[in-house]
Amino acid sequence: MSLHIIVDGYNVIRQSPEMRRLDRQDLQSGREGLVDKLAAYKRLKGHKVTVVFDGSDPPALLDSRDREKGVLIRFSRQGETADAVIRRMAAREKQKALVVSSDREVAGFCAAKGAAVIGALAFEEKMELAALMDIKGAVPEPGEDTQWAGTTRKKGPSRRLPKRVRLNRKKLKKL
Secondary structure, X not given: OOOEEEEEHHHHHHHOHHHHHHHHHOHHHHHHHXXXXXXXXXXXXXXXXXXXXXXXXXXXXXXXXXXXXXXXEEEOOOOOOHHHHHHHHHHHHHHHXXXXXXXXXXXXXXXXXXXXXXXXXXXXXXXXXXXHHHHHOOOOOOXXXXXXXXXXXXXXXXXXXXXXXXXXXXXXXXX
């Protein structure tokens, strides 16, 4: 199953200490810093990535939908919030979506529609870990076979988590 990561742009920028510094200097620098990190992550993992920003002050050179370094960049329309765009995308994508936002309302709505949700700081840690593993050469190339060395022997009582929790865990393991 292909995973579509939908990122609440300004939420992630304002949660991250590193990107917050860039954002204080210049709003465009914060956006570029986030897009650069997401592009590097996309190169490593191969997931479809969309970052959504509020369209109140989009850069003059960018359209409301633009692609930069393999990352789809969307700005909300006039009078619409990025949260509304994220909700609409999550409702359309359902199980295929993973929403990155620390906004409780957005996270709750998206989870109710079947999308997996991860907080901004937790996702930033995943991005940094993937980059570190790539530097050390521990990330397998896409399509490279990894052999499973586990066992099928049952352990303990058969208590199963709810299906939604199991699916969310499965999506988060792909990060």
